Amino acid sequence: MRKMLAAVFSGMVQKPALRGLLSSLKFSNDITCDIKKCDLYRLEEGPPTSTVLTRDEALKYYRTMQVIRRMELKADQMYKQKFIRGFCHLCDGQEACCVGLEAGINPTDHIITSYRAHGLCYTRGLSVKSILAELTGRKGGCAKGKGGSMHMYCKNFYGGNGIVGAQGQVFETYNMSALWKLPCIFICENNRYAMGTATDRAAASTDYHKKGFVIPGLRVNGMDILSVREATKFAANHCRSGKGPILMELQTYRYHGHSMSDPGVSYRTREEVQSVRSKSDPIMLLRERMINNNLSNVDELKEIDADVKKEVEEAAQFAATDPEPALEEIADYLYHKNPPFEVRGAHKWLKYTSRS
Template sequence: MKKMLVSVVSRVLSGIAAQKPASRVLVGSCNYSKQATFEIKKCDLYRLEEGPPASTELTREDGLKYYRMMQTVRRMELKADQLYKQKFIRGFCHLCDGQEACCVGLEAGIKSTDHVITSYRAHGICLTRGISVRAILAELTGRKGGCAKGKGGSMHMYAKNFYGGNGIVGAQGQLFEVYNMAALWKLPCIFICENNRYGMGTSVERAAASTDYYKRGNFIPGLRVDGMDILCVREATKFATNYCRSGNGPILMELQTYRYHGHSMSDPGVSYRSREEIQDVRRKSDPIMLLKDRMVNNELASVDEFKEIDGEVKKEIEDAAHFAVTDQEPTLEELGHHIYSTSPSFEIRGTNQWIKFKSIS
C-alpha cells in the first residue's frame, strides 16, 4: 500500500513538473487576430502632391517582430549605459533609446539589399542591419569578438550593405555619393534627418529660424514623419523608396523623434530640458508602449506574451554583456592591421612597444 501511494504521488508530481509555465499556457490558448488596421498620423508634405497613407495594416507576426527588435535596442542601450558607467566602455558613446521606431521602422520599409549609411547614435541601425547584440557590445568594450574586432567602437560598425556610422554631422550624405559614384550604382537616395528636438544641448527652436527641416532640401521633395510611431516610419519609408525607385530623384525625410539620454554619456540631459519633459514623452509617445498597446487593444497579442518576449530579450542582453566584458582584447600586433588594404611588411610605430620601428624608404 505504501509503495502504491508513493507511486501515485510521484506520477502527480512528474505531471506538474512537465507542465508549461502559466504564461506559456495562456499564450498558447489565446485566439489572436491575424492582422488589424490602424489609423496613423498624416505626414507633412513638401513639393509632393500625395504622401504615405493615413492608415495601414499590421500583422500579428510583424508586430511581434517589431516589438522584439525595439525592445532589444532599448535594453541594449541601457546596458551600454551601465557598462559605460562601470568603465568597460570608454570614449564617446551616443545612445538612441527613445528613437527605436526610427531604426526598426526604416528597416521594415526597405530591402535587405538596400544600402545604408548613417551618422552617430547608430547602435540601433547596426542591430537592424544584422549585427548581433553580442558583436555590438563587444565592439563598444573594445574586445576581439566585436564586429570590427574591438578596433572601431560606435563609429565603425559594418554589415552587409551597411557602411558604419560617421562622427561628422552630415558626412553620411557625401559619403553615400562617393560610394555611389565609385561603384557606378546610380542608386536612388533617401536623406533621413532624425530630429530629436535638440542639437547637443540646444533646442531646435533656439538654433534655427525655421524648424521645417523637411523643407531644407529646397528643390528636393520632403516628408515630416512621426518618428515615435513605427507604423508611420514604415509607411513613410515605403513611400519614399517607391518614389525614388520610380525615377523621381532623391527625397528628404524628417523623423520627429526624442532621445531619453543626453547627447552623449558625458551629458546628463537635464540641464537644458526638464525631467518632467522626458517623463511626459515617455508617458505619451514611447514607441514601444504605443505598439504594445495597439496590439493588445486589437487582440493581436496578450500582455503575458509581451512579458515572455521581455524576459527572452533581457537574457539575450545579459549574455551578450557577459561576453563583452570577459572576451579578450585585441593583441597589440593586431591593432595595426587593416590600416592599409594590402599588408605591408613593416611594423607601425606605437602599436607594439616591444618592436623597433622600421622606416619606409
C-alpha cells in the same frame, strides 16, 4: 482538434505547444491601423494614412525595439562601470526610427549613418553580443574591437561615423543628388535637440523636411513605427521609380543626453523627458496597439521582455570578459584583400604587419 483540446485540458500538452495552440485560438492575425498623416513638401500625395499590421510583424517589431532599448540601457551601465570608454551616443527613445526604417527597405539596400547608430547596427543584422563587445573594445566586436561606438560596420551598413554633415556639405550633397537624380533617401532624425540646444532656439525655420529645397520632403511621426515604416516604403518607391532623391524628417526624441558626458537635464527639464516617456514612447505605443487590438496580451509580452533581458545580459557578460585584440594586430584590416605589408608604429623602430 478535439484530441488536442482534450490533451490540453488533461495537462498532457507541453507548455510551448499549449502556448502556440492558445495563441492561434485567441489572437487576431492582423489589424488595420490608422497612422498620422505626414506633412508633405513638393509632393502631390504621400504615404497612406492606414496600414495593415500582422501579429507576426507586431511581435517582431516589439522584440526588436525592446532589444535596442535594453541594449542601450546596458551600454549606459557598462560605461559607468568603465567597461566602455571614449565616445558613446545612445539612441533609446528613437527605436521606432531604425526599426521602422529597416521594415520599409530591403536587406540589400545600403545605409550610411553618423553616430547614435547602435540601433541601426542591430536592425542591419549585427548581434547584441558583437555590438556590446565592440563598445568594450574586444576581439568579438563587429569591428574586432577597433572601432567602438562611432565606427561599426556590417554588410550594406557603413555606419557609426563620427563626422556629422556640416551645413554646407549637406546642401552640396542635396544639390548633387538632385542634379543626378540619385536614388537617395536623406533622413533627418530630429530628436529636438542638438548637443544641448533646442531646435527652435537654433533655427529660424524648423521645417527640416523642406530644407532640400528642390528635393521633395516628408515630415513623419518618428515615435510610431508604422508611420516610419510606411513613409520609408513610400520614399523607397519614389527613389526606385527614377524620381530622384527624397528627404524624410523623423520627429523623435532621445531620452539620454547627447553623449555620456551630458546628463541631458541642463537644457531641458526632467518633467519634459518624463512627459514624452508617458505619452509617446515608441515601445509603449506599439504595446498598447497590440494589446488593445488583440494581437497579443500582457503575459506574452512579459515573456518576450524576459527573453530579451536574458539575451542582453549574456551579451554583456561576453563583452566584459572577451579578450582584447593583441597589440600586434593593431594594423590589421587596413585594406580588404591586400597582401600583408609593413606599417610603422608611433616611432620608426616600432613596426607592425597589416593583414587583410
